[in-house]
Amino acid sequence: MPLVSMRQLLDEAAKGGYGVGAFNVNNMEQIQAIMEAARETKSPAIVQASRGARSYTNDRFLYHLMLAAAELYPEIPMVLHQDHGNSPATCRSAIEMGFTSVMMDGSLMPDGKTPSTFEYNVQATREVVEMAHEKGITVEGELGTLGGIEDGHGAGVDPLSHLTNPDQAVEFVGRTGIDALAVAIGTSHGAYKFSKKPTGQTLVMERIIEIHKKLPHTHLVMHGSSSVPQDLQDIINKYGGKMRQTYGVPIEEIQLGIKNGVRKINVDTDNRMAMTGAIRKVFVEKPEAFDPRDYMKPAREAMKEVVKARMIAFGQAGHAGDYTPFSLEEVARRYKQ
Numbered sequence: 001m002p003l004v005s006m007r008q009l010l011d012e013a014a015k016g017g018y019g020v021g022a023f024n025v026n027n028m029e030q031i032q033a034i035m036e037a038a039r040e041t042k043s044p045a046i047v048q049a050s051r052g053a054r055s056y057t058n059d060r061f062l063y064h065l066m067l068a069a070a071e072l073y074p075e076i077p078m079v080l081h082q083d084h085g086n087s088p089a090t091c092r093s094a095i096e097m098g099f100t101s102v103m104m105d106g107s108l109m110p111d112g113k114t115p116s117t118f119e120y121n122v123q124a125t126r127e128v129v130e131m132a133h134e135k136g137i138t139v140e141g142e143l144g145t146l147g148g149i150e151d152g153h154g155a156g157v158d159p160l161s162h163l164t165n166p167d168q169a170v171e172f173v174g175r176t177g178i179d180a181l182a183v184a185i186g187t188s189h190g191a192y193k194f195s196k197k198p199t200g201q202t203l204v205m206e207r208i209i210e211i212h213k214k215l216p217h218t219h220l221v222m223h224g225s226s227s228v229p230q231d232l233q234d235i236i237n238k239y240g241g242k243m244r245q246t247y248g249v250p251i252e253e254i255q256l257g258i259k260n261g262v263r264k265i266n267v268d269t270d271n272r273m274a275m276t277g278a279i280r281k282v283f284v285e286k287p288e289a290f291d292p293r294d295y296m297k298p299a300r301e302a303m304k305e306v307v308k309a310r311m312i313a314f315g316q317a318g319h320a321g322d323y324t325p326f327s328l329e330e331v332a333r334r335y336k337q
């Protein structure tokens with residue numbers, strides 16, 4: 001199956017009342033882990049690459065790995081999404097490379113650090129929507145600013161200082177025409193989200209409910225939504241790692257979001273931790289091993305298990321075959337109407 005429109009995938013998720021995990025990749029093993037998890041759970045898949053991933057992998061390697069995945073897993077509708085495009089130029093290059101969805105994160109200036117103005121955000125995002133929809137490509141925007149820094153992108157601000165304003169969200173969606181909106185509700189990128197189990201004061205799920213009431217037809221996106229499970233922290237630390245105690249976004253809070261319009265859930269840290277823990281374990285238990293496959297295989301397996309668990313928890317499992325994907329030309333025609 002060719003790469004498909006994220007808009008259609010999320011429209012279907014809305015109809016079915018489920019969410020879809022969006023998992024970041026940097027190499028072949030991570031793509032394989034996601035695709036195997038999708039096959040075993042019969043799930044649609046969103047594979048995403050940050051700017052950092054695109055430069056680490058090189059665009060051409062990344063794109064051809066995705067074509068291989070599409071060829072080998074014909075039953076899985078899959079999207080290749082640009083995570084946190086910092087400028088219209090970045091989004092344009094992703095579209096030219098074959099991505100079927102892009103995020104224009106105009107909540108920050110192109111340096112990926114400085115919070116922008118609302119007007120800048122509207123203008124940059126609108127520009128991307130115009131160029132993308134013409135080709136049937138989906139656009140995600142962001143309003144409000146997340147905490148933490150991921151792959152060099154992020155303001156590193158206090159996550160509670162720039163929550164998404166629901167009235168502004170209505171204006172933003174109306175003026176830009178985006179398909180999906182990333183909301184800031186107190187989450188951060190990276191592993192260190194919360195120093196204790198989050199409460200309604202630190203993870204403001206109430207905000208999602210308010211935004212969804214005002215924008216019932218806009219797909220909402222939760223960023224920084226790794227759960228940072230205790231068992232993955234423990235494995236890393238048991239085998240010589242030094243992660244300090246931290247808390248992520250509990251699965252039940254994500255499920256509450258899914259009941260209230262969240263359709264895309266970004267998960268990266270949990271997969272990184274699963275791979276690192278598995279590799280550390282091999283290094284400690286088999287110090288004589290030196291074939292990279294000895295540790296990459298268990299790493300890939302560990303990531304697959306995390307992705308499978310998320311696919312089941314978000315409700316996307318079993319939905320891969322529900323619909324026939326439109327061609328991007330057909331999606332472009334629908335945007336025109």
Ligand SMILES: [Zn+2]
Nearest residue numbers: 084223224266
């Ligand atoms: Zn993000």
